[in-house]
Amino acid sequence: MTLTNQKTTEDIALGIRRRVFFHTMKHNGGYLSQACSAAESLALLYNELLTLGAPTLPKVPLPFRGVPSAHNPDAFTGAGYHGPFAPEYDRFFISPAHYALVIYSALIETGRMDENALDHFNKDGGSVEMIGAEHSPGMEVTTGSLAQGLSMAAGVAWARKRRQEPGKVWVYMSDGEFQEGQTWECLAAIAYHGIDNLRVIVDVNRQQCDGAMSSVLDLGDLAARVSSFGVTCRSVDGHDLDALRLAANSAEPEKPLVILANTSPFQGMNFLKKRFPRLHYVRFKSAEERLEMQAALAAELGIDPAQIEGA
Template sequence: MSTVTHSSTGGSSAVASGGAWQNEARRVARRIRARVLELTILQNGCYLSQALSSAEVLATLYTKILKLEDLTEPLPSPPFTGVPGSERRSPSGGRFHGEQAENRDRFLISPAHYAVAIYAALESVGRLAEGELESFNTDGSTLEMIGAEHSPGFELTTGSFGQALSQSGGIAFARRLRGDTGRTIVFMSDGELEEGQTWEGVQAAAFFKLDKLVLFVDVNGQQVDGLTKDIMNVEPINSRFDAFGWDVAVVDGHDVAAINEAVEAKEQNGKPLVVLAYTDTAKDMPYLNDRKPNLHYVRAKTEEDKTAFAAALAELQEEDS
């Protein structure tokens, strides 16, 4: 077995002993949660639980793991100009990751409904201009609820679901032929492991020995219809990837040090790497635990909900100040 398990080092002692990047990653994670919760309150509904579960993974990627070109200044989100076609080209959302270069990473996002978490992450690390999130999910904005190739942080439209790994495998293969030294890093949700195309992509990446391909999976155990174990069980995920010939790391998805360590330990051995980040869809909002597993899309349904959401937002914002 090539599975490596990284246990959590969380708690106050970890915060005290962590270096500057760990503290910054935790700050970004809190801000992601706060910004998405704020939008959930303002618009009475959002993909909140996805942000709650993935915040540390995205924060660690953007503050530590990803090697991206620096931007001279945060970018505004351009207005939506229409459906892209041969005569109309929308600016790629990938430009928020800087210019593509042979020694830089490509970061590709698969679950388009995680878009609001991506936007919040980009804003929190200074790649999306402050104030742009105010146009989220409004007519004429590229900050769409479901991200597309013109949305900030996205350079792919990943189809109905589960297509980005196949696309990313092709990109990683092309980059190797071109002699690029940068990695191709992909972010997915565990619900996408129910899709057959995902496993075709897994098989192909192993066959072509794409060891500069790194996949992060937010294993939060839920999908639109309920718990993944009840709808279409995908466990044991680690042994499945191992059987296909991948290196596998299993981590606490809220432990920034463990997330980073999983990538730093990677050897160029002809195997792609998957980091299975096990997470909680009610992280920092325990009030939502009573709603599980119906957390795919979250809105305040009662006055009690509104009060609880406002209290959680105030706490997150206080921690971030």
């Protein structure tokens, strides 16, 4: 990291959850459970694991300037918040675009984006979108429909390996992407080509839009299935920072590294368990329901409810 950050990784993880909570309460809904499951792994990535330069985009996000093309010199990608492209720096691909709010919060907590950047969230003409696109902060490419991010990152990693660049390529995925055939095709390819500069962290929270994954399309023993392709696969507690650190440093020569971060979609906000498995997007049916959840979650997160704007 080239940015000086006085926060611990634990503090950043808590800050991510608090920031997404504030936003969800203010806007009567949000991707709240993703902050519960992903906070530790994203905090660790941005604060310890990724080698990134200083951001090349303003801390206050720019408005949308059109899609990249040879005829649009003003276009940009959100990868600018990860710093410049250079051989010594890592690249970071966010595959589940609906985690955008959590990514924005991580960028703010680590000093890469302005404290008030979420004021631009989901505004017409803005780049801070609810579902991240290539111009959204932290996003290098458009990755929806799900399961496209790994393949695009793999291509970049293969090219960097052939150029003998020291920087790694990291990918953040959700477990739902293993319900897509493209993910398995990519695993076969990266193992066959020995793309060992590729690092993948998967948020295994076992939930999706339609409910628990076990009720939609169960993945079975995901660790065994992933390992069978010939990659190095580590399955760990996704809320245990020491376990994540050990896994991140356990890569083997000529093998991509896949870390299955087993997580809870209500970690740090146990009140959400009442809604499980309907947690993909949290919205309130009444003012009473919102106030009940606001009070319960604020207490769990150590927040004074009176501080919540618009409460």
